Amino acid sequence: MMERRQPIPVEEAIKKVSQYQKHGEVEWVPLKNSLGRFTAEDIVADHDVPAFDRSPYDGFALRAEDTKEASSEHSIEFEVIDHIGAGMVSPKTIGPFQAIRIMTGAKIPDGANVVIMIELTKTFEKDGKPFMSLKRPLQKGHNISRQGEETLKGKVMVKKGIKVTSGVTAILATFGYAVVPVVKKPVIGIISTGTELLQVSDAMMEGKIRNSNLSMVFAQVLEAGGEPLDLGGVSDDFNQSYHAVKSALSKVDMLITTGGVSVGDFDFLPAIYEKLGAEVLFNKVAMRPGSVTTVAALPNGQLLFGLSGNPAACFVGFELFVKPIIYRWCLKENPYPSFALAKLTHDFPKANPFTRFVRAALQFTGSQLSVTPTGLDKSSAVTSIADANCFIALPGGTRGFQAGDQVNVLLFQHEGGGSPCWMPN
Amino acid sequence: MMERRQPIPVEEAIKKVSQYQKHGEVEWVPLKNSLGRFTAEDIVADHDVPAFDRSPYDGFALRAEDTKEASSEHSIEFEVIDHIGAGMVSPKTIGPFQAIRIMTGAKIPDGANVVIMIELTKTFEKDGKPFMSLKRPLQKGHNISRQGEETLKGKVMVKKGIKVTSGVTAILATFGYAVVPVVKKPVIGIISTGTELLQVSDAMMEGKIRNSNLSMVFAQVLEAGGEPLDLGGVSDDFNQSYHAVKSALSKVDMLITTGGVSVGDFDFLPAIYEKLGAEVLFNKVAMRPGSVTTVAALPNGQLLFGLSGNPAACFVGFELFVKPIIYRWCLKENPYPSFALAKLTHDFPKANPFTRFVRAALQFTGSQLSVTPTGLDKSSAVTSIADANCFIALPGGTRGFQAGDQVNVLLFQHEGGGSPCWMPN
Numbered sequence: 105m106m107e108r109r110q111p112i113p114v115e116e117a118i119k120k121v122s123q124y125q126k127h128g129e130v131e132w133v134p135l136k137n138s139l140g141r142f143t144a145e146d147i148v149a150d151h152d153v154p155a156f157d158r159s160p161y162d163g164f165a166l167r168a169e170d171t172k173e174a175s176s177e178h179s180i181e182f183e184v185i186d187h188i189g190a191g192m193v194s195p196k197t198i199g200p201f202q203a204i205r206i207m208t209g210a211k212i213p214d215g216a217n218v219v220i221m222i223e224l225t226k227t228f229e230k231d232g233k234p235f236m237s238l239k240r241p242l243q244k245g246h247n248i249s250r251q252g253e254e255t256l257k258g259k260v261m262v263k264k265g266i267k268v269t270s271g272v273t274a275i276l277a278t279f280g281y282a283v284v285p286v287v288k289k290p291v292i293g294i295i296s297t298g299t300e301l302l303q304v305s306d307a308m309m310e311g312k313i314r315n316s317n318l319s320m321v322f323a324q325v326l327e328a329g330g331e332p333l334d335l336g337g338v339s340d341d342f343n344q345s346y347h348a349v350k351s352a353l354s355k356v357d358m359l360i361t362t363g364g365v366s367v368g369d370f371d372f373l374p375a376i377y378e379k380l381g382a383e384v385l386f387n388k389v390a391m392r393p394g395s396v397t398t399v400a401a402l403p404n405g406q407l408l409f410g411l412s413g414n415p416a417a418c419f420v421g422f423e424l425f426v427k428p429i430i431y432r433w434c435l436k437e438n439p440y441p442s443f444a445l446a447k448l449t450h451d452f453p454k455a456n457p458f459t460r461f462v463r464a465a466l467q468f469t470g471s472q473l474s475v476t477p478t479g480l481d482k483s484s485a486v487t488s489i490a491d492a493n494c495f496i497a498l499p500g501g502t503r504g505f506q507a508g509d510q511v512n513v514l515l516f517q518h519e520g521g522g523s524p525c526w527m528p529n
Numbered sequence: 530m531m532e533r534r535q536p537i538p539v540e541e542a543i544k545k546v547s548q549y550q551k552h553g554e555v556e557w558v559p560l561k562n563s564l565g566r567f568t569a570e571d572i573v574a575d576h577d578v579p580a581f582d583r584s585p586y587d588g589f590a591l592r593a594e595d596t597k598e599a600s601s602e603h604s605i606e607f608e609v610i611d612h613i614g615a616g617m618v619s620p621k622t623i624g625p626f627q628a629i630r631i632m633t634g635a636k637i638p639d640g641a642n643v644v645i646m647i648e649l650t651k652t653f654e655k656d657g658k659p660f661m662s663l664k665r666p667l668q669k670g671h672n673i674s675r676q677g678e679e680t681l682k683g684k685v686m687v688k689k690g691i692k693v694t695s696g697v698t699a700i701l702a703t704f705g706y707a708v709v710p711v712v713k714k715p716v717i718g719i720i721s722t723g724t725e726l727l728q729v730s731d732a733m734m735e736g737k738i739r740n741s742n743l744s745m746v747f748a749q750v751l752e753a754g755g756e757p758l759d760l761g762g763v764s765d766d767f768n769q770s771y772h773a774v775k776s777a778l779s780k781v782d783m784l785i786t787t788g789g790v791s792v793g794d795f796d797f798l799p800a801i802y803e804k805l806g807a808e809v810l811f812n813k814v815a816m817r818p819g820s821v822t823t824v825a826a827l828p829n830g831q832l833l834f835g836l837s838g839n840p841a842a843c844f845v846g847f848e849l850f851v852k853p854i855i856y857r858w859c860l861k862e863n864p865y866p867s868f869a870l871a872k873l874t875h876d877f878p879k880a881n882p883f884t885r886f887v888r889a890a891l892q893f894t895g896s897q898l899s900v901t902p903t904g905l906d907k908s909s910a911v912t913s914i915a916d917a918n919c920f921i922a923l924p925g926g927t928r929g930f931q932a933g934d935q936v937n938v939l940l941f942q943h944e945g946g947g948s949p950c951w952m953p954n
Binding site: 135136139150151155156162187189190191192193205207208209210211261262266268269270271272273274275276277278279280281282298299300301303304305306307308310311312313314315316317318319320321322323324326327339340366367368369370413415419442443444445446447468470471472473489490491492510515518 | 635702739743
């Protein structure tokens with residue numbers, strides 16, 4: 105007797121999984137190793153920026169009150185008593201009609217209250233001493249970058265849950281984070297099921313296919329910020345599969361299996377979940393590909409992701425259900441992908457009884473987004489995955505779409521945008 | 530005497546640098562280490578996909594000619610002579626009124642020329658043997674995924690110069706690339722110049738700032754696919770700086786220096802380039818920030834990137850001039866960032882005597898792109914870099930812009946799109 109499964113809408117399935125979100129702990133890593141990690145604490149300014157009054161230009165620091173009488177007819181002379189570059193601090197204090205030659209970024213010397221750009225001065229020698237003259241009155245405070253004018257000490261510069269990019273790295277360095285508090289990566293076990301699977305290094309054999317899902321999911325975990333753990337493969341045998349899953353649980357934060365979730369005679373995952381005492385959150389989603397995607401939760405909250413053995417369905421299942429859980433583990437505030445509207449460049453005549461995710465490539469064409477399916481959407485096709493940088497998300501219950509139609513696009517590679525909600529209508 | 534420099538347009542500067550593009554060599558890395566690398570050769574299908582005629586469903590394989598007489602009134606019975614899952618090959622040949630129970634992905638058995646879905650059959654036993662009956666005539670070839678219908682052996686699946694993503698990984702695995710030909714990363718040396726620079730782990734000191742450019746550029750090199758090499762810092766001393774640069778050249782494919790390219794009294798890079806016999810391609814670009822960005826080429830074609838010491842200018846200089854050279858080294862066909870048009874969400878009242886790059890965050894709002902500057906665009910500000918995922922690129926010679934205006938956006942994080950041309954007009 106065939107098992108009857110009740111499909112649930114994609115949004116509902118995502119919400120069910122989201123109830124089992126956990127958060128990772130903090131670990132400290134050297135700054136150079138923090139790229140791509142997620143901050144586990146707010147990153148705080150440990151000093152004002154600028155940290156001291158400094159010169160924004162190459163010029164001379166002096167006292168504005170000494171320039172009062174200057175005019176195009178009447179130049180005023182200053183003795184240049186020191187010469188400092190960025191990083192140097194003059195030990196001298198500027199007195200009346202004295203100046204210090206100062207380079208961009210250097211600290212304003214004591215006694216000075218204005219900087220004049222070098223281009224507006226004339227330098228010369230008098231009695232063997234360096235002098236400078238100027239021909240305009242200056243306003244006190246002009247051309248001085250004030251301590252704290254960009255940032256005050258104590259300000260949160262980067263919130264927790266933010267992915268460390270090169271830009272974030274600059275902030276971490278500025279504020280002395282030689283080691284950085286980042287979220288400990290979740291360990292995601294991967295078990296490949298299926299007697300048909302060859303290793304990548306194997307020669308082809310009759311009736312078999314190479315295991316592409318393992319490498320793909322391994323990479324997807326890395327891309328999302330998790331730590332993948334290859335737990336090997338099991339053939340289509342219940343006991344072997346059950347023991348592989350059971351012994352994996354203590355080694356991982358979450359477990360992904362690929363294959364074995366359909367209703368075929370050798371699809372043992374449903375029975376394994378039952379024997380483990382796991383609650384099956386859903387075993388059928390109203391979507392293509394990936395309708396057999398099954399997610400279960402153990403009593404301790406540990407999630408078991410049963411992804412389809414079909415590569416395209418496996419890919420979609422990961423992006424929709426696993427990635428947000430990894431992101432939330434890493435404290436990312438908006439763990440769901442961004443959506444956008446884009447103009448379809450080609451007809452897509454297939455009807456869509458269920459929500460359909462079509463692998464596609466998004467293009468920016470001026471102010472318009474356009475989107476092109478990257479291949480036949482055969483759910484078994486591995487070959488159209490590579491060029492895809494988004495999914496076209498076609499609502500269930502729709503007929504075909506035509507070139508020029510506006511369609512929803514799920515931007516699974518887009519970080520930063522996105523709110524924790526599902527497809528716009 | 531102040532040096533006079535002639536600024537050149539951004540596009541011209543990029544083109545000048547592009548004339549020194551070099552390509553990296555191939556190296557073979559294990560599949561698991563290939564994520565984020567660029568393919569150095571075309572990736573070719575080593576077998577047809579499917580590799581054999583296979584079943585797309587759970588069902589029964591049989592001979593269509595045996596179903597001719599079937600109808601809703603007249604069911605026809607078949608003896609089930611075998612039962613195979615994916616990866617299994619039946620040793621049996623199907624004869625008249627025989628069938629083999631077959632699971633999704635399994636090889637069509639010899640003698641069979643059609644598959645019927647399991648839901649359309651009835652199974653029972655007769656004389657202790659398994660039987661199946663059906664009530665409709667079937668067409669020869671129906672429900673068989675034909676060998677090669679997705680991909681033929683020899684087809685180029687992924688071109689060279691493509692970044693390995695999780696999707697690409699699936700293809701590599703499918704076609705047996707246990708080791709992958711990728712481009713050997715260019716080694717990019719980084720020398721930090723400036724007496725004002727503290728290490729990230731140092732406590733703050735009067736007049737000094739922590740070296741944020743090193744960490745940032747190190748990360749930018751990683752993000753672009755290069756191999757950064759921290760060559761330490763030099764203080765504002767000509768001889769020390771000269772020798773640091775000279776001794777770096779044999780260790781790196783390209784060299785980045787940060788700081789020392791302005792016209793201040795301690796900016797030695799121009800003189801160092803001269804002494805090395807390097808051709809200075811430009812030493813002033815008509816842009817803000819980063820106008821002092823200087824690029825020189827040695828007689829052997831080795832590029833020397835003199836980025837500004839100012840963090841925001843340094844960041845822009847890298848993205849505009851260094852990243853495309855790294856991408857081309859990695860054989861990426863379109864090494865330049867994508868542009869898009871987006872609606873400005875806030876006024877940007879500053880006039881733009883030169884091309885201005887404003888750090889900004891791009892949002893997808895329906896079919897419209899909108900863009901928000903991420904901070905004061907003080908060229909010394911490090912703090913607005915972190916949230917930025919693009920630059921607003923404002924043409925030189927323009928006055929301010931207002932909320933609602935369409936502006937050009939340079940998508941420096943966007944892979945895949947982009948053509949090798951500069952800003953649209």
